[in-house]
Amino acid sequence: MVRMTPPKPSLEMLRTLTDENVLRSLMAHPRLTRAEISARTGISKPTISDSVQRLAGAGLVVDTGERTTGRGRAGSYYSLSPLLGAALVAAITPHGVVAEAVDALGHVHGRVRTALEANAGSQVAAEALVTAAGQLAGRIPGRLRLAVVSAADPVDRGTGRLVHLPDAPFLVGDLDPATVLATTVSGPVLVDNDVNWAARAEHQAGCAKGVDDFVYLHLGQGLGCAVVSDGVVRRGHRGLVGEIAHLCTAGPDGLAMAFTEVFAVLGLRRPSSTAIDVPVLQELLARHDEQAERVRAVLVRAIGGVLSAAVSLADPRMVVIGGEWGPYPGLITAIDEHFSRTPRPVPLTAAVLSSPELTGARSRAVEELRSLIVRTARPAPEA
Amino acid sequence: MVRMTPPKPSLEMLRTLTDENVLRSLMAHPRLTRAEISARTGISKPTISDSVQRLAGAGLVVDTGERTTGRGRAGSYYSLSPLLGAALVAAITPHGVVAEAVDALGHVHGRVRTALEANAGSQVAAEALVTAAGQLAGRIPGRLRLAVVSAADPVDRGTGRLVHLPDAPFLVGDLDPATVLATTVSGPVLVDNDVNWAARAEHQAGCAKGVDDFVYLHLGQGLGCAVVSDGVVRRGHRGLVGEIAHLCTAGPDGLAMAFTEVFAVLGLRRPSSTAIDVPVLQELLARHDEQAERVRAVLVRAIGGVLSAAVSLADPRMVVIGGEWGPYPGLITAIDEHFSRTPRPVPLTAAVLSSPELTGARSRAVEELRSLIVRTARPAPEA
DNA sequence: ACCTTTAGGCAAGAGCCCTTACTAGAATGG
DNA sequence: CCATTCTAGTAAGGGCTCTTGCCTAAAGGT
Numbered sequence: 001m002v003r004m005t006p007p008k009p010s011l012e013m014l015r016t017l018t019d020e021n022v023l024r025s026l027m028a029h030p031r032l033t034r035a036e037i038s039a040r041t042g043i044s045k046p047t048i049s050d051s052v053q054r055l056a057g058a059g060l061v062v063d064t065g066e067r068t069t070g071r072g073r074a075g076s077y078y079s080l081s082p083l084l085g086a087a088l089v090a091a092i093t094p095h096g097v098v099a100e101a102v103d104a105l106g107h108v109h110g111r112v113r114t115a116l117e118a119n120a121g122s123q124v125a126a127e128a129l130v131t132a133a134g135q136l137a138g139r140i141p142g143r144l145r146l147a148v149v150s151a152a153d154p155v156d157r158g159t160g161r162l163v164h165l166p167d168a169p170f171l172v173g174d175l176d177p178a179t180v181l182a183t184t185v186s187g188p189v190l191v192d193n194d195v196n197w198a199a200r201a202e203h204q205a206g207c208a209k210g211v212d213d214f215v216y217l218h219l220g221q222g223l224g225c226a227v228v229s230d231g232v233v234r235r236g237h238r239g240l241v242g243e244i245a246h247l248c249t250a251g252p253d254g255l256a257m258a259f260t261e262v263f264a265v266l267g268l269r270r271p272s273s274t275a276i277d278v279p280v281l282q283e284l285l286a287r288h289d290e291q292a293e294r295v296r297a298v299l300v301r302a303i304g305g306v307l308s309a310a311v312s313l314a315d316p317r318m319v320v321i322g323g324e325w326g327p328y329p330g331l332i333t334a335i336d337e338h339f340s341r342t343p344r345p346v347p348l349t350a351a352v353l354s355s356p357e358l359t360g361a362r363s364r365a366v367e368e369l370r371s372l373i374v375r376t377a378r379p380a381p382e383a
Numbered sequence: 384m385v386r387m388t389p390p391k392p393s394l395e396m397l398r399t400l401t402d403e404n405v406l407r408s409l410m411a412h413p414r415l416t417r418a419e420i421s422a423r424t425g426i427s428k429p430t431i432s433d434s435v436q437r438l439a440g441a442g443l444v445v446d447t448g449e450r451t452t453g454r455g456r457a458g459s460y461y462s463l464s465p466l467l468g469a470a471l472v473a474a475i476t477p478h479g480v481v482a483e484a485v486d487a488l489g490h491v492h493g494r495v496r497t498a499l500e501a502n503a504g505s506q507v508a509a510e511a512l513v514t515a516a517g518q519l520a521g522r523i524p525g526r527l528r529l530a531v532v533s534a535a536d537p538v539d540r541g542t543g544r545l546v547h548l549p550d551a552p553f554l555v556g557d558l559d560p561a562t563v564l565a566t567t568v569s570g571p572v573l574v575d576n577d578v579n580w581a582a583r584a585e586h587q588a589g590c591a592k593g594v595d596d597f598v599y600l601h602l603g604q605g606l607g608c609a610v611v612s613d614g615v616v617r618r619g620h621r622g623l624v625g626e627i628a629h630l631c632t633a634g635p636d637g638l639a640m641a642f643t644e645v646f647a648v649l650g651l652r653r654p655s656s657t658a659i660d661v662p663v664l665q666e667l668l669a670r671h672d673e674q675a676e677r678v679r680a681v682l683v684r685a686i687g688g689v690l691s692a693a694v695s696l697a698d699p700r701m702v703v704i705g706g707e708w709g710p711y712p713g714l715i716t717a718i719d720e721h722f723s724r725t726p727r728p729v730p731l732t733a734a735v736l737s738s739p740e741l742t743g744a745r746s747r748a749v750e751e752l753r754s755l756i757v758r759t760a761r762p763a764p765e766a
Numbered sequence: 767a768c769c770t771t772t773a774g775g776c777a778a779g780a781g782c783c784c785t786t787a788c789t790a791g792a793a794t795g796g
Numbered sequence: 797c798c799a800t801t802c803t804a805g806t807a808a809g810g811g812c813t814c815t816t817g818c819c820t821a822a823a824g825g826t
Binding site: 004005006007008009010011013014015017018020021024028041042043165166167212213214225227229230232234235236237238239240241242243244245246247248249250251254255256257258304305308309310311312313314315316317342343344 | 387388389390391392393394396397398400401403404407411424425426548549550595596597608610612613615617618619620621622623624625626627628629630631632633634637638639640641687688689691692693694695696697698699700725726727
Binding site for chain 1: 803815
């Protein structure tokens with residue numbers, strides 16, 4: 001359903017729109033003269049001058065003091081006020097926390113890495129997150145106005161909390177980023193799982209660039225996937241799109257079973273855990289004896305079953321495979337070969353980005369920060 | 384990615400927006416005085432008067448000649464011009480063609496039904512469609528400005544043509560509604576399959592009203608489903624979302640096989656066809672002997688496998704079951720019971736609407752016609 | 767007959783954007 | 797050194813839209 005009620009027209013709306021044009025121009029280009037903004041937006045010079053004056057008065061935009069050089073009169077460069085603040089981008093995995101601050105221009109202002117011991121627990125992760133956020137907050141001129149968090153666990157869409165699904169590993173553990181960051185970050189905290197952010201990154205700058213419908217299959221310690229439909233990562237009602245542990249597929253002897261169950265039967269799960277034993281699996285994928293071939297064939301068919309579901313329910317233009325062991329060279333070609341014999345084959349590609357979850361979260365953070373700035377025509381109070 | 388470049392502000396834009404407010408008001412209410420429009424939109428009376436005068440001059444709006452009665456000065460009623468035309472809504476199944484004309488108010492102006500003999504072929508269906516469209520075009524004051532077509536086959540999203548997938552029945556047959564209707568309909572022809580339209584209908588007015596994430600499972604002669612995500616029916620890259628014939632699920636003896644294969648093994652397909660034999664299946668669902676129970680158990684488990692895929696990849700808030708034999712009372716409760724023992728159960732409901740595909744297509748037609756009218760009201764963007 | 771109520775019109779005013787024309791200032795070229 | 801040329805920015809005026817406030821017209825109630 002499209003918007004039923006168009007917005008009420010008013011002169012204030014026009015002014016706001018002009019200001020938005022100016023701000024967006026300065027977000028795309030670090031410094032511009034009023035004449036350049038005018039040329040870029042197609043809005044007349046006097047109108048731009050008015051808007052810049054308004055925005056400068058409100059503290060959103062500052063005269064940098066720099067001047068143009070070259071023929072003609074020197075122009076004054078304007079840019080976004082540094083006090084507009086930044087967004088926190090954080091990725092939490094069982095191995096550690098990575099956090100950075102990013103401003104409305106998309107520039108990264110600092111990066112903090114905290115390693116975590118295995119099984120350190122969500123409490124420790126939460127502390128590492130807060131510490132990192134605090135350090136970053138001290139390094140930037142403004143304050144942290146929002147946060148975008150990637151977590152290596154399913155995320156409840158409504159609450160932003162990490163959720164534990166049956167028979168799926170709970171890698172990070174019970175954690176509520178919004179609560180944890182409430183004191184350090186003044187605005188909204190957006191949380192999603194790493195696979196979804198990775199898919200976003202591959203969509204914007206990776207192997208799925210420009211592909212508006214694709215599926216990203218993550219094969220690592222956990223099993224997950226992301227569904228990008230009409231250019232957007234779809235999350236579903238609770239945010240659990242792509243939690244494929246229980247997807248019905250083919251196991252050994254052609255028996256139907258849950259995807260995660262296949263790994264259990266093959267002995268590829270870590271002891272007393274529902275997580276995949278990645279080292280064992282990688283070692284197995286490297287071998288070429290008969291037993292390894294047999295296991296690999298089972299895996300390929302199981303993954304094929306998952307892809308048949310993805311093709312049926314998402315109709316992707318391509319399938320991207322990522323994760324710790326998914327893009328293993330021999331595996332992809334084997335899946336591809338199996339897949340090409342199915343009734344609806346789809347091109348298969350390995351993910352190409354490193355730390356895609358951070359890239360994806362960062363792009364969302366920049367987007368969100370920009371729209372926050374445009375929405376609130378108000379300067380961030382000094383830190 | 385949200386819009387990067389906001390629209391350029393101008394007074395013309397305000398005027399256009401005012402006109403759109405007026406038109407949308409008159410689309411929601413058949414006749415209104417200028418004062419009523421003003422009250423409804425919150426825009427001042429003089430502005431509305433200007434706009435109505437403009438639109439009346441352009442022929443989009445007409446003074447009906449009627450006047451208000453009651454206290455106070457009598458006001459003139461205005462309404463949309465009947466010459467604005469209508470949209471064609473058509474549903475094509477192997478059994479026949481149903482077509483109607485609908486105007487911008489959502490009123491149905493005529494309905495034509497043409498029965499088709501079994502296996503009549505797509506040629507005959509195309510002729511029936513053209514004939515029906517021609518009849519309807521003669522019954523309305525304006526002309527047919529667009530068409531929305533429902534077809535009981537998968538539809539290619541890019542071309543609007545019906546496509547034949549391996550191992551799925553090709554019920555209507557090779558048909559290109561856009562070409563067929565080119566002479567009768569002056570504008571765009573939107574085509575989608577009946578399951579997607581049915582899901583749209585259930586979303587807007589049926590059992591999934593207000594539910595922005597759900598899955599509609601169609602169990603009839605063909606097997607299909609629709610995925611509604613974030614309030615919109617998702618179609619995927621080629622428009623083949625929901626073509627679940629090859630989805631890997633559990634068959635007899637717990638063997639993994641394609642969904643449609645289960646029916647083949649159970650002997651529930653029509654002879655030398657990939658279509659489900661609905662009468663046989665219905666008869667079987669009504670029986671209660673041991674063999675029927677056994678077959679039913681297999682079906683329930685197979686459908687359960689499909690639903691596990693839907694839950695994993697779409698995370699619906701609910702599952703709606705429609706189709707000729709899907710909403711069979713005993714079947715739904717059996718699926719529900721089986722489903723409730725899975726790790727991620729989701730509420731199950733039977734579809735409630737009759738001819739949902741027509742309802743869904745009609746609502747899209749009205750929406751599209753309205754937006755077409757609003758678009759043509761604004762000055763044509765120069766080439 | 768008079769009052770109340772409502773639709774609609776008119777006039778004044780403010781705001782926003784645009785065009786045109788002008789001024790200011792910096793590099794270039796003789 | 798001065799004139800030229802080119803560009804940034806400003807000023808003035810105009811057109812357009814929306815709003816407020818007041819007025820008239822017309823119908824119903826008292």
